[in-house]
Amino acid sequence: MEKVFSIDPSLCTGCRYCEMVCSFTKERKFGPMLSRVKIIKIEEEGIDIPMLCMHCEDAPCKVACPVRAISRNDVGAIVINPDICIGCRACIIVCPFGAIKFDTKRGTLLKCDLCDGDPMCAKYCPTRAINFVVAGREDLIKRRIYVGKMVAPMIKGRKMVAVAEKWIERR
Amino acid sequence: MYGWMGTILKVDLTREKIFKEPLDRDLAANFLGGRGINSKILYDEVKPGIDPLSPDNVLIFGAGLLSGTIAPSCGRLTITAKSPLTGIHGDANSGGHFAPEMKFAGYDHIVFYGKAERPVYLWVDDDDIQLRDAHQLWGGDTWETTKAICKEVGDPEVQVACIGPAGESLVKFACVINSLTRANGRTGMGAVMGSKNLKAVAVRGTKAIEVARPDEFERACYEALDKIKAAPFYKVISVLGTPLLIRTTNATGRLITMNGQRGEFEEGVENLAGEAFLEKYVVKSKGCFGCPTHCSHFYAVEEGPYAGTREEGAEFDGGIASFGSRCGNSDLAACLRANHLCNRLGMDTICCGGTIAFLMECWQRGVITEKDTGGIALEWGNADAIVELVEMTAFRKGLGGIVAEGTARAAKRIGKGSERWAITIKGMTPNNGDYRATKGGAFAQCVSTRGSDHLRASPLVEYMRLTPEKTEMIFAERIGTTEGARALHSPRAYDGKASVVAWLENLLAAEDALGICKFNTWWWSLDMLGPVDLAKMASAATGTHIDEKGLMKIGERIYNIERCFLVREGITRKDDYPPRRWVEEPSPTGPAKGELIDPKRFEQMLDEYYAFHGWDKNTGVPTREKLEELGLKYIANELEKMGRLPPRAEEK
Amino acid sequence: MKVNVEYLANFRLITGKNREKITLNKGCSLDELVKKLNTMYGREFCRTLLDHEGNLKPYMMLIVNNREIYPSMQIKLTEIKLRDGDSVAFLPPLSGG
Numbered sequence: 001m002e003k004v005f006s007i008d009p010s011l012c013t014g015c016r017y018c019e020m021v022c023s024f025t026k027e028r029k030f031g032p033m034l035s036r037v038k039i040i041k042i043e044e045e046g047i048d049i050p051m052l053c054m055h056c057e058d059a060p061c062k063v064a065c066p067v068r069a070i071s072r073n074d075v076g077a078i079v080i081n082p083d084i085c086i087g088c089r090a091c092i093i094v095c096p097f098g099a100i101k102f103d104t105k106r107g108t109l110l111k112c113d114l115c116d117g118d119p120m121c122a123k124y125c126p127t128r129a130i131n132f133v134v135a136g137r138e139d140l141i142k143r144r145i146y147v148g149k150m151v152a153p154m155i156k157g158r159k160m161v162a163v164a165e166k167w168i169e170r171r
Numbered sequence: 172m173y174g175w176m177g178t179i180l181k182v183d184l185t186r187e188k189i190f191k192e193p194l195d196r197d198l199a200a201n202f203l204g205g206r207g208i209n210s211k212i213l214y215d216e217v218k219p220g221i222d223p224l225s226p227d228n229v230l231i232f233g234a235g236l237l238s239g240t241i242a243p244s245c246g247r248l249t250i251t252a253k254s255p256l257t258g259i260h261g262d263a264n265s266g267g268h269f270a271p272e273m274k275f276a277g278y279d280h281i282v283f284y285g286k287a288e289r290p291v292y293l294w295v296d297d298d299d300i301q302l303r304d305a306h307q308l309w310g311g312d313t314w315e316t317t318k319a320i321c322k323e324v325g326d327p328e329v330q331v332a333c334i335g336p337a338g339e340s341l342v343k344f345a346c347v348i349n350s351l352t353r354a355n356g357r358t359g360m361g362a363v364m365g366s367k368n369l370k371a372v373a374v375r376g377t378k379a380i381e382v383a384r385p386d387e388f389e390r391a392c393y394e395a396l397d398k399i400k401a402a403p404f405y406k407v408i409s410v411l412g413t414p415l416l417i418r419t420t421n422a423t424g425r426l427i428t429m430n431g432q433r434g435e436f437e438e439g440v441e442n443l444a445g446e447a448f449l450e451k452y453v454v455k456s457k458g459c460f461g462c463p464t465h466c467s468h469f470y471a472v473e474e475g476p477y478a479g480t481r482e483e484g485a486e487f488d489g490g491i492a493s494f495g496s497r498c499g500n501s502d503l504a505a506c507l508r509a510n511h512l513c514n515r516l517g518m519d520t521i522c523c524g525g526t527i528a529f530l531m532e533c534w535q536r537g538v539i540t541e542k543d544t545g546g547i548a549l550e551w552g553n554a555d556a557i558v559e560l561v562e563m564t565a566f567r568k569g570l571g572g573i574v575a576e577g578t579a580r581a582a583k584r585i586g587k588g589s590e591r592w593a594i595t596i597k598g599m600t601p602n603n604g605d606y607r608a609t610k611g612g613a614f615a616q617c618v619s620t621r622g623s624d625h626l627r628a629s630p631l632v633e634y635m636r637l638t639p640e641k642t643e644m645i646f647a648e649r650i651g652t653t654e655g656a657r658a659l660h661s662p663r664a665y666d667g668k669a670s671v672v673a674w675l676e677n678l679l680a681a682e683d684a685l686g687i688c689k690f691n692t693w694w695w696s697l698d699m700l701g702p703v704d705l706a707k708m709a710s711a712a713t714g715t716h717i718d719e720k721g722l723m724k725i726g727e728r729i730y731n732i733e734r735c736f737l738v739r740e741g742i743t744r745k746d747d748y749p750p751r752r753w754v755e756e757p758s759p760t761g762p763a764k765g766e767l768i769d770p771k772r773f774e775q776m777l778d779e780y781y782a783f784h785g786w787d788k789n790t791g792v793p794t795r796e797k798l799e800e801l802g803l804k805y806i807a808n809e810l811e812k813m814g815r816l817p818p819r820a821e822e823k
Numbered sequence: 824m825k826v827n828v829e830y831l832a833n834f835r836l837i838t839g840k841n842r843e844k845i846t847l848n849k850g851c852s853l854d855e856l857v858k859k860l861n862t863m864y865g866r867e868f869c870r871t872l873l874d875h876e877g878n879l880k881p882y883m884m885l886i887v888n889n890r891e892i893y894p895s896m897q898i899k900l901t902e903i904k905l906r907d908g909d910s911v912a913f914l915p916p917l918s919g920g
Contacts, residue, residue, distance in 0.1 A: 013458035013465035016268070020241045020461060023379065024389070030240045031275055031379025041328065043351050044314070046454060046469025046483060124396075126409075126463035127456065403882055404915065407832045418831050418841075419917045422886055446841055487919075604918060612918075625919070634893075634916040635882055661895065695919060696882065762889045 002076050005122070005130065006138035007050055008145075012129035014041055014048035018121035025120045026110075036099070036112040037121045037130070050130050052121065053078065053099035053112035061091035061100065075117035080109050173383035174236055174712035175199055180278045180300065182293060184367050185226060185285030189300050194279055200715070201802065204236035204279055205270075206262055207684030207729045209251035212282060213260065214732050214806070219739035219813075223255040223359075224341060224366040226286035232273065232332070232372065233280045235686010238460075239271035239380050241392045242708045243399055244688040246271050246460025248332070248349065254358040255366075256343040256522070256577050257598035257622045260736040263346065263360045264626070266459030266467075267353030270686060272330040275376025283367060292333070292371040294324060297378065305370035312336060312515040313348040320373045333371035334361045335517030337565040341365050342575040344522035344600075345565075348514055352483040353459070356519040358599065358621055383714025391707040395700055399463060399691045402698040408690065409456070412466040413487040414445030420487075420604060421496070423634070424763030427603045428496045429535075429551055430528040431594045431752055434605030435761040439501030439552075443491055447503060457483050464690060470507065477508040477558075485510045492603035493524025494561075498531055499551030509561045516565035522577055525600035527560055529578045529593055530570075538587045545569040594750045596623035597742070607753050608763035609633050611668035614776050618672065618747050620733035626689060628675040633662040635696050645697060650674050650783065665772040669780035674723075678702055680733075681726030685709060728801045731793050734786070735806050738815050744791040747777060787817030795819060824849050824907035826856065831914035833871050838864050847905065853885070854900035856911060872913060873900075886912040 016032070016039050023034035032038070037052040055078045062070040062078060069084035070091060080091070080100075087107060092100045101110040112119070114132075122132040131141060172194065181190040202208045209231045221227040230252045237245035248270035254261025273281065276295050283293075290305040303323075308316050317331040330349065337345035338361030345361030346354045355361075364370075382388045399405060407415060417440060420426040424434040441447065452472055458465030471481035485491055490510025494500060513520045527549075533539045534549035541548065547556050547570055563571030573581050578600055582593035594601060599622025606613035611630040619627035632642065650670040675694070682692055685705060692700045702719040710717045717725075749768050757767045781788050785797035794817055798807040810816040829842045838860075847855060854877075861869045874880050879894040888910055892898055905911070 010455055013456050013467075015458035015460060015462050015465060017241065017243075017461050017463065020239075024241055024385075027379070028385050029379035029381050031377070033275075033377045034379055043483070046457065046481070048457075126400075126458075126465065403833070404917065407836060407915075407917075410836065411832070413919065415832055416917055416919060418835075419914055422829070422831060422912050422914055423891065423916050423918075425918055441841070444841070446835060609918075629919070631917075631919060634884075634918065641881070661893075690919070762886055762891050764889065 002135045003117070003132050004076075004135045004138065005052065005054060005119070006133045006141065007052075008129050008131070008141065009047075009049040011127040012039065012048040012050055013127060014039055015126065018050065018125055018130060021120045021124045025115060034110065036101075036110055050121075051097055051099070052130070054097060055112075055114065060094040060096070064090040064094040066090060073113070075114050077112070077114035079113050080111055082108055085109060172199070173381055173714045174709070175204065175279050176274050176277045176378070176380065178278050180281045180295070182281065182283050182302070183285055184283055184287040184291070184302070184369060187287065187291070187302050189302070201725065202729060203681065203684035203709070203725055205233045205238075205247070205684045205686045206249040206251065206264070206680065207725065208280055209233040209249050209262065210260070210729055210733050210736070212280070213251050213253070214736050216282075216284075217253055221253065223253040223258065223261075223363060226284075226367070228253050228363055228366070230283040230360070230363050230367060230369070231280060232282075234270035234273045234278070236684060237708060237712060238686040239274040240382065240712065241389070241461065242685075242687070242712070243392065243396045244459065244462040244464060244691045245686045246462070247683075247686040247688060248273075248355060249683055249686075250347055250355040250360045252360055252363040254360075254621070255341070255362045256359040259597060259622065259740050259742060260620050260733050261358030261360060261363075262621055263355035263357045264683060265347075265349060265353045265355040266462070266688060267350035268460045269330045269332050269349040269353070269374065271460050272374045272376050274380055275378055276374050277376065277378050281372065283369060286366065287368040290368050290370050292320065292369070292373060294320075295372070295374040296324070297376055308370050309339065310336065313517050314351055314515055316371055317351060320371060324373065324375070326375060329373050329375045331371055331373045333517075334364045334369075335515060335565065337516045337518045337575075338362055338365035340565065340567045340575065342518060342564060342567065343577045343580070344519040346517050346519045348517050350483075352514045354489070354514065354519070356489075356521065357624070359519075361517050382712045384711045388708065388711035391704070391711050395704050395708065396463060398698075398700060398704065402696060404696060405464065408466050409464050411445045411449060412468060414448045414485070414491055416445070416487040417491060417496075418444050418446070422762070423608065424758055424761035424766075425605050425608045426492065426496050427601075427605045429499045430497065430525075430532040430592060431605055431750075432532070432756075433760055434608060434758045434763050436496035436499075436501075439496060439499070442501040442503050443495045443506065445487075448485070448491070451503070452507065459688065462688060464688075466690065472504050472507055475504050477504040480504070480508050480511045482511055482514060484514070488602045489513075489520045493520040494527070494557050497524050497528045497603055498557055500554050500557060501552065502554040505554030505558055508558050512558070512561045512565070516562070518561070518565060521602050522600045523561060523564060523574070525594065526574045526578045526581060527557060529581060529589075530574065532592050533585060533589050538589055539585060543570075591751050591755075594752060596748075596750060597746055599623040601625070601750075605758065605763070606749075607758045607766045607768060609662040610665050610768065610772070610776075611662070611672060613749055613753055613768050614669055614773070614780070615672045615675075617749050618777075618780060619676075620730065620737060626679070626694075628672045628679055629694070630668065630671050630675055631695060632671070632693070632697060633668070642697065646671055646674075663766065665769070665776060667779075669776040670783045673780050673783040676730050677723050677726035679726070680729035681705065681722050684725065684729060724801070728803065731784075731798065731801055732803065732806065734793055735798075735803070735810065738792050738810060739813065742791075744777060744781075744789065747791060749773065790817055792817050824851075824905070826905050827908070827910045828856070828860070829910065829912040831912065832917060833915060834868070834913040837867050837871065849907075851905055852901045853887070853903040853905065853911065856905060857900060882915045884914060884916050886910075886914070
């Protein structure tokens with residue numbers, strides 16, 4: 001069953017636990033520079049948005065690679081083969097999300113590979129702002145939240161319950 | 172080094188010279204980091220009797236040992252210096268993202284000496300460190316400063332800790348703000364920065380932290396994470412945050428109201444309630460670095476006279492109670508506005524609200540009039556006056572000049588018996604609890620090493636306990652008696668509380684050294700992380716084998732060195748007493764009606780407390796035996812030379 | 824008779840309300856009140872407040888007309904009789920900062 005990332009930025013609290021879990025899982029060290037996922041913040045507005053590789057269906061990075069080093073693996077992740085990669089960074093130029101970085105120290109590209117099908121960022125996100133769901137079901141989370149927020153107030157005094165229930169569902 | 176980054180950055184502001192010093196292994200092993208190493212450096216490098224606003228003061232930033240890792244909720248920063256508010260040890264702790272960034276840049280601590288000739292800010296960019304001209308930034312508030320620095324260095328995500336006009340005006344309780352709204356609030360650390368002409372510290376780091384035993388560390392951290400999420404209050408605090416405390420403290424007669432005359436604010440509690448805050452103003456939840464609890468929020472006031480107030484926040488102690496119940500004010504939006512001003516201008520909300528409340532009581536009792544206030548009517552609940560006065564305080568304008576000195580000095584200046592209702596301990600204002608209701612909580616406020624404080628040891632376990640048997644068991648083996656543990660059954664009981672406070676002081680010192688948020692530990696509830704959980708993470712991170720006893724010993728060492736700092740400044744038993752109101756005026760209403768702090772029982776608590784800590788009963792000074800046990804012989808020698816050390820047992 | 828009931832923290836989340844008036848038969852005890860709230864709000868209400876023996880759970884307390892009742896007092900809910908106009912608050916007595 002193919003799974004995809006489903007992001008809800010309104011739930012991101014900006015805690016950046018995903019960045020630490022990612023860098024630790026992949027590199028056994030803690031550092032945002034090594035993390036494949038990045039939270040972009042506009043603190044004045046209270047905006048926190050997880051930016052990560054969406055493993056596009058029609059991946060521009062795959063198309064742009066001049067040596068065909070980029071392919072989709074069997075868990076559905078777009079991955080770069082370091083043995084073929086020549087480090088030209090065309091993929092970085094074309095990616096609309098900035099999901100690829102170049103590690104100059106090791107001469108390799110850092111990119112999300114879905115952690116063998118169980119992405120750690122989604123696993124440990126405390127509010128499930130980052131979800132890894134069965135493809136085709138990304139809509140359900142949002143629909144349920146909307147119902148909870150908009151329908152519940154019609155039942156007098158139940159709004160607080162809906163807000164809380166939103167959290168309960170996602171744990 | 173594992174866990175630590177292994178470098179202390181030292182900045183001589185007078186000569187504008189920067190040094191990088193390797194972190195000494197013994198220092199790290201004995202004090203861990205964060206508040207621990209900060210306190211050691213402060214004790215060693217600051218002579219007794221210096222003026223805290225002079226170049227002789229030393230300002231220290233400390234990242235927690237576990238900051239910047241997957242240890243949950245460990246991103247906290249401690250800033251330490253001699254306090255201009257109290258004249259004793261000062262430190263302030265904040266969440267946000269600054270401490271992890273210090274470590275990603277490669278530094279566990281940053282120490283500032285002297286005073287710069289001109290306004291400067293420190294720019295730490297991995298190994299590249301510069302003291303940059305800040306005269307364009309001087310005068311700006313913390314938001315303007317943060318934005319301007321990000322623009323100047325060309326990166327919107329640089330971490331900035333800075334002062335606003337309050338720090339520049341040397342307001343006694345000026346604070347340091349990072350991440351726009353995260354305050355290292357208490358004890359006036361912002362004034363120390365201002366006195367050094369240091370406008371800001373900006374950090375960006377690209378390095379990574381390594382731990383000694385990664386698999387073990389990972390296991391310990393994820394276990395800790397599970398424990399936090401499974402705790403009975405996780406749901407409620409992750410939705411409501413600290414504003415939920417308005418109703419719970421009000422219901423139990425512990426919400427400071429009208430400068431502490433009452434412990435409940437029935438007429439205003441509905442408007443100030445966390446539930447009201449959530450429904451009216453909250454947009455989403457926000458969290459500090461690496462924290463699954465995300466107890467903070469982003470809020471926006473969109474209607475009324477304070478429309479346009481929007482930021483991360485607000486907290487029970489930050490803004491809502493400080494400018495709300497404490498000042499007899501039920502206008503929540505006004506509290507939020509005052510809170511926002513404190514963030515922008517860089518002031519501690521507790522001391523600011525507390526001093527305004529004190530002046531309001533002076534007004535109530537006719538001790539000051541419009542003549543003294545320059546026309547401001549300090550009626551209880553005058554929201555406009557509160558908001559106006561907050562702004563004036565940051566610039567020391569008019570009446571603000573008196574507020575800026577804090578409650579203790581204001582009371583001295585006003586006289587006319589106003590000391591009777593000055594709620595301070597060692598010059599510091601307590602947070603927004605009415606502690607007549609909880610004897611242990613009251614006691615903890617009186618003996619804390621930074622003056623009145625609820626984060627050194629407030630034994631919330633007085634109310635928040637497991638089954639009586641379980642609580643008894645947990646504390647009996649730790650404080651050595653079962654009678655004491657049994658007293659935890661009631662917040663009104665005195666016996667044994669002092670020992671629990673002393674034990675918690677040692678634990679919480681270690682927690683501050685690790686950089687963990689106390690909401691996820693035994694400070695809050697016994698279901699959360701205890702010393703064993705913390706020791707596991709610390710050991711795996713550093714490659715050592717610290718157990719609970721080892722962790723507690725480190726905490727004890729930290730606490731004792733802080734106490735010795737106080738002793739050197741002349742603090743003794745006589746200073747460890749409650750404000751007069753708690754002793755003389757019984758709580759007038761609510762479930763805690765009639766409660767006050769019995770002076771005779773308090774004396775017994777002091778005796779018990781000093782005995783538990785191994786300090787001299789008459790003076791409250793650590794004994795040579797205790798100091799040598801903690802490896803602090805040199806301090807015993809120093810205190811002896813000063814004539815402050817209690818005589819040895821045989822000599823008595 | 825009517826009693827004024829207040830819900831805080833966990834109980835506020837369960838019921839969705841700050842407070843309300845509950846109608847009970849005359850001479851009812853706290854036990855009957857809790858049983859009624861259980862039927863209104865589901866078993867979660869009871870399970871949050873009481874353990875399986877019907878005693879107050881750790882961390883939970885009641886305030887009846889300004890009188891605090893916490894677990895170590897070992898009072899049975901049936902022992903406390905309610906009168907018209909009484910106030911009962913359900914809460915964990917959280918404090919801190």
